[in-house]
Amino acid sequence: MSHLPAPTRYDNPSLYRRCGRSGLKLPAISLGLWHNFGGVDVFENGRAMIRRAFDLGITHFDLANNYGPPPGSAEENFGKILRLDLAAHRDELIISSKAGYTMWEGPYGDWGSRKYLLASLDQSLKRMGLDYVDIFYSHRPDPETPPEETMGALDHAVRSGKALYVGLSNYNAEQTAAAAKILRELGTPCLIHQPNYSMFNRWIEDGLTEVLRKEGIGCIPFCPLAQGLLTDRYLNGIPADARAAKAHGFLKADRITPETVARIQKLNTLAKARGQSLAQMALAWVLRDQVVTTALIGASKVSQIEDNLVAIQKLAFEPAELAEIERILAS
Ligand SMILES: NC(=O)c1ccc[n+]([C@@H]2O[C@H](COP(=O)([O-])OP(=O)(O)OC[C@H]3O[C@@H](n4cnc5c(N)ncnc54)[C@H](OP(=O)(O)O)[C@@H]3O)[C@@H](O)[C@H]2O)c1
Numbered sequence: 001m002s003h004l005p006a007p008t009r010y011d012n013p014s015l016y017r018r019c020g021r022s023g024l025k026l027p028a029i030s031l032g033l034w035h036n037f038g039g040v041d042v043f044e045n046g047r048a049m050i051r052r053a054f055d056l057g058i059t060h061f062d063l064a065n066n067y068g069p070p071p072g073s074a075e076e077n078f079g080k081i082l083r084l085d086l087a088a089h090r091d092e093l094i095i096s097s098k099a100g101y102t103m104w105e106g107p108y109g110d111w112g113s114r115k116y117l118l119a120s121l122d123q124s125l126k127r128m129g130l131d132y133v134d135i136f137y138s139h140r141p142d143p144e145t146p147p148e149e150t151m152g153a154l155d156h157a158v159r160s161g162k163a164l165y166v167g168l169s170n171y172n173a174e175q176t177a178a179a180a181k182i183l184r185e186l187g188t189p190c191l192i193h194q195p196n197y198s199m200f201n202r203w204i205e206d207g208l209t210e211v212l213r214k215e216g217i218g219c220i221p222f223c224p225l226a227q228g229l230l231t232d233r234y235l236n237g238i239p240a241d242a243r244a245a246k247a248h249g250f251l252k253a254d255r256i257t258p259e260t261v262a263r264i265q266k267l268n269t270l271a272k273a274r275g276q277s278l279a280q281m282a283l284a285w286v287l288r289d290q291v292v293t294t295a296l297i298g299a300s301k302v303s304q305i306e307d308n309l310v311a312i313q314k315l316a317f318e319p320a321e322l323a324e325i326e327r328i329l330a331s
Contacts, residue, residue, distance in 0.1 A: 100139025
């Protein structure tokens, strides 16, 4: 039976934050389909997560051509969920996809050429059963393709009606400034940047956030929970159903060192003192800077999405709490 979304889903207008200097607002928490939505995963679990997320006001779902495994299967599954449950709600959804990592064999299935980006976008639309995506990203900078060509392909995607906005992912500060200039001159401003950012990975603080602020580009940090490290998942070993225990998971067990666990435990104590779960505190922490529009979470269970959304009830930090986090991270 098709899904009837909760009538309460827009009851909290403060959930939505403006994306840079654009007309678009995004929910403070967005859901990505990198893990747990592929062909190897349980379809009904993924479907339940999308339905619950939408019921809670999460309007933004993030994909890429290669999400699975196998590559492409997350887009296929998402397309199926859209048809089954959300077909009547397309205009309430912000759906993104990307091209930039290896997708098919030969010289045209990787990196940043116009040939690859535009062919990949057509494939993504077909897999999801969509006429357009809301945001199309260059998934990573290509050191060998002129940025004018990659940005020209993004601009073309918008002009041909196959994307509404464009974004950059994994570009450093300098590459972002150069790409943003080209996009602005083409008349298709860069909407958003998608970098890895969490308490455990702070590279964007070293220049990128300043570029985003200046250019009016929104920011959607991925892995804000460091793939689950910044949650209660690994406080006492590696649970059998956790990402670090899965053969195809990107989080490898050797990341869970005694030093990291000691830091996670201290952060967990601080989160408890704030009346939050560690996941909620980690999300509030990435959202503390207004340049960050939305935290792009992943999830393996409906309950994690519910837990994470509660983060928005307490986003503010006391200076002493921020100082304590700095001390723990440096320990
Ligand atoms: N642009 C890029 O290059 C790039 C790269 C990576 C990711 N991304 C995007 O970012 C999205 C998020 O990445 P991610 O999945 O690594 O993000 P994440 O939010 O850092 O980690 C998600 C994992 O954390 C655990 N988790 C989440 N909420 C929890 C909670 N409340 N309590 C306990 N554990 C919780 C779950 O682990 P378990 O599975 O162990 O339960 C979940 O799978 C991706 O889906 C993708 O859209 C983009």
